[in-house]
Amino acid sequence: MGKLSLDDGRVEQKLKTREKLLAVANTLLLQGKEISVELVAKEAGISKATAYRYFTGTSSLKREASLQLKAQTSDDLFAGISEKDLKARLNKLIDYHFDLFTKNETEFRLFLSSVISESIHPETGYSRAGRRIVLITEALKPLRKTLPPATFQRMVNALAVFFGIESVTVLKDLCQLDNKAVLETWRWAVHRIVFG
Structure with missing residues (x-):
């Protein structure tokens, strides 16, 4: 792809x-x-x-x-949050994904297992475009006009690493973190990427 x-x-x-x-x-x-x-x-x-x-x-x-x-659209997720309030938008994005994955962890792990299996056969037309990129882009809306397009794109790509079940499995299985520490790690990393 x-x-x-x-x-x-x-x-x-x-x-x-x-x-x-x-x-x-x-x-x-x-x-x-x-x-x-x-x-x-x-x-x-x-x-x-x-x-x-x-x-x-x-x-x-x-x-x-x-x-x-179980998922929300970007309109639902950021309703009531100012387009200028970047910190509130990021925290909403973090909390939403954390709750979604930890409350449905078994289902998402099974989903990850199956999509990884499917992805090793590129001739099947494998595609995994989800709403993660759309939600991250919407959360970062306050930066869209102030950052160069390439920098904005890199920031979206970097954040995409965190907002998936893949991140939860690495932090829990490899790093041996509990849910509270996963959330703290997400907050620390996301804020460092966006605010420096």
Whole structure:
């Protein structure tokens, strides 16, 4: 997969397509219907071939759709927080991801295990564009106009390392940290990256 640029309209469109597929899958799951990639694609008005670029099979679609039901959009997450209050936006981003991963840790670890397995077969069209980048970009909105685009992009990329189950597994399994220490490490690192 090539380098993702935040200014690339194609990336934004890919995220929208993925979100649409997941939203339709969620709706069908909540209705108690058995889903498949083909059915979700048809209901979403997206070609089957395109849907398979995002989800290699029904199990990966179900797995990600069930996790997305627990996630928030950037509009929901930063509602009520000023676009100028960078510290509050960062703390909200940290708290949200920490709560999401620690309350659903087993499910996210299983998800990570399966996506790593899928990622070793690039010919399957593997793609893992999630909402992490969108949320980080939204949190950093106060810096968007003040930083050079390349610096802003590097900051988003650096923060992406923290806001995933991968970070939790490294800090818990390798560093032997408990939840409180994981959160403290996240806060320390994120604030150092953004505020220097």
